[in-house]
Amino acid sequence: MQLISLKSNQTSFRPVLFKNKVGLNIIVAEQNIEEADYKKNSFNGVGKSLLMAIIQFCLGSSKKDSFKNNLSGWEFILDFEINGNRYESCRSADKQNIIRLNGENLKLSNFNQKLGELLFDIPENTSSLSFRALFPFFYRPRRGSFLDFKNPNTLKVDYQILLANSFLLGLDIFLVKEKQELKAEKDRIKDLLGQLNSDPVLKDFFLGERDSELATQDLAERISGLESDLLSFTIAEDYYDIKKDADELKRSISKLQNEIFLLENQISNIQSSLETTPDISKEKIIKIYEESSVNFSSELKKSLEDLNNFYSQIAKNRIKRLSGQKQEIIREVEQKKELLKKSHKQFDEKLQYLNVHQALDVFVQLTNKLSALKAEKEQIENYQKLLKEYHSTKLTIDKKFLEATANTEIYLNDVKDFVKGISDFFRALAKSFYPNSVAGLSLSNNENENSIRFNFDAKIESDSSDGISNVKIFCYDLTILLLGQNHSMSSIFHDSRLLDGIDPRQIATLFKIANEYITANNKQYIITMNQNHIDELRVQLSDNEFDTIVSPNICHIIGDDKPENKLLGIQVDMKYEA
Template identity: 55%
Template structure:
């Protein structure tokens, strides 16, 4: 892969044309008026790091909410080539997981898979390796990517870090994956044993107080004896009939009890009704009319007497009817009560018989006990089997660990030539910066009980300082580009952060290394750099070197004097370096 041009659908955007598809390309951040002491005028914020973020965005990174929020409606276009074939990608900040490749929409996942196949020779049976996980080694995407030479993704996951680097260094990644699997399986078994040890039934066994095989044999003896007892057990012939009759009587008693309560309730209601008298007396009517000063005629008085007799007749009939109903209910209560008493006596006698002849209850209890013993024995056998399975697996894993360690030792011996070439290439690069410092790439067999197959490092003596660490990172990335394996990238892109803390003399040497190694190999190297960094390095280069290496390869200039001269052409404050 080599970059050709980055553009946008907004006219304010400053197109970035990478003039040298093969060769050096420098994007320079300048202060328009370097003599003016204005804190708001700075190399930061002109778009150097944003440029890297946009390139990754076009190359299938996850969608950026900051782009969608601060740059709605923006679309970025990236032209690049792979093995001489040119591609054009366009991606909208509002488009989510959709990318346009040569004018046709394609899902982000399909895009990444396509260029994974074109740019990296990843074996089918390897997990975690992908286009997006390996691309940051060639275009470090974030501020944190410049902290550790071997972890541009900022994963902090030792296994994945080792896997990525082993792949790009040409080491046997299947050995890396195999040890990871073995270790993971061993940890899984440990978790299983821990869960088993928390089982209440097994705590004594795990504590060493009891032996599983002895306890299992003891349970087998008890089961055998109990089965023999039950085979000889005889139940009285009429026991089942009596038990059935007892169940019937219990139901009848319950029904009778409910019926008695219902009838008693009805009797209570009738008694309450008898207390209520709705009769109207003639004297009451006369008193009402007299109080109203109305004189009743004799004819009216006569009719009132007839009405009073009529009401008396009705009242008499009502009382008789209620009393008859009450008497009938009382009679029914007596009948049901008598039935209840008889059945209760029969039920009590049945219970006495069952209590005297408890053969079935004993049989049931013995049967339940037998089931409990069998269940306990099955649990012990099952857990004992799991323990034996764990022991067998542990032995096999231990043997496999030893075999893999021996296999790795043999491999590293056989691959010494490959490792030596990498080590020598890196060391020769480092020696150009620090001739007196020991340097190199080391790969050792890791036989510890962990997930890591190799003890791997790239070292420059005293690389704990920021400047030397940055030089080490540069040397390592250049080693992967020029002497690494499994990729067809042909591109290395560094941000100006790389140069922070490096002595100007070493920066000057860095440019000479690029001239000597990038140009002959027809690879592409891109660097964003601040003008003050160029000013600092200029005294350590000849005029001809400065012109041919740097000035003739500046492909784009960003300035701080106004938003129009920055990358986007507008002023936007957003967090994208995450």
């Protein structure tokens, strides 16, 4: 990809023409010294970073609310070339979900997929690799992109960082993926075991306080017994009617038993009364008086005899009455006993019926209990299966880890010359800046139990400049552009942030290297810079070098003296990220 121009549908916008498809294109933020003190005035806000944001916007970056809120009605048009073919992408600040590519409206996802196919040879089933994930290595989009040479997307996942760099360097990404997948599988099994530890049913097994095999056998026996009971279970439709009758019979039997008890007590009391005779005969009375020397007249004796006869009659009547009552109660007891016998028989029949024919809710309860036991048994069996799977998988993964580590060692030995070539190129670039520093790319096998296949780094061992990190970024990006693999990118774009902190002498070296390598390899280098950097280059470069490398390659100037000289041609304050 090489940029040609950036335009807008708004007349205030100052079109940016990238006049060199091959070579340097310098966008300068010019400062009006007459308007403010040179040392105090800032180059911020003129449009350098906004330029990058708009280019990223035209190349499928995420939606930007700041564009919609502040630039309603604006459209931006980017002309570029890929492998000799011309393309034009147009995107509206209002309808950001559509990008028009060569007149065809594409959804954002489809546009990015198409650009990915045009610019990168991304294998199938590598979701972490995409156009938007790889493009920032060539067009670093934001402030955080200049903090780490290998992480322009400011990702937090080391695996994704390594995968993208391995892909662009031409290393075997399947070795990288393999280790990450092995680690992910091992973590998955560990997570499952962690869930077992928190499960209230399985926790005791996990801690070794219960034996899962014995528990399974016990549950199997209980399940078998319940299943047998349910097979012989007979549900009675009239269960509750019969149960109601049985309960009534039980109450009736209890009442009869109490009544019989009371009646038999009455019989016993009558019998006691019959056996008791408190009456005294006439003869006994006369004898008592005679023994007391008392004589009775014939008239008195006559009266005693009548009285005796009277009491005798009363006693007979009493006996007759009690005997009659006794017989009546005996007959009543017999009747109630007969009724009790019948009631017992009926009660036994109903109990026998209820024992054979049971209630639906009892059946449901038994069924629910059976289901619960089966679920518990299944859970324990799954636990046993999981433990076996874990131990088996762990052994398999441990074995694959060792095999992958060995294979990686062989692979690194096979590609050592290829890697050395890339490292030597990076080192040569770095030594152009810091001749006495040890520099190069380091690549080794990561044998630890993690998801990272390669230990990878770019090094420039020197403490002579605060801008070493940014020099490293420049050298690495140029290395990827010229010696990298799996891409069709022909340009890199650096924001002026790259130059922050770099010594003016190293800035001069950077432009010499860029001019030499970019032009010789038919590539394009775009950079935004501030006026003070231009002034420093005038000092560090010879007149001929400045007139060859810098002056003819300035393709756009952004002024800070008035809004119409800024990128948009208007004054707009908004927050955005490229």
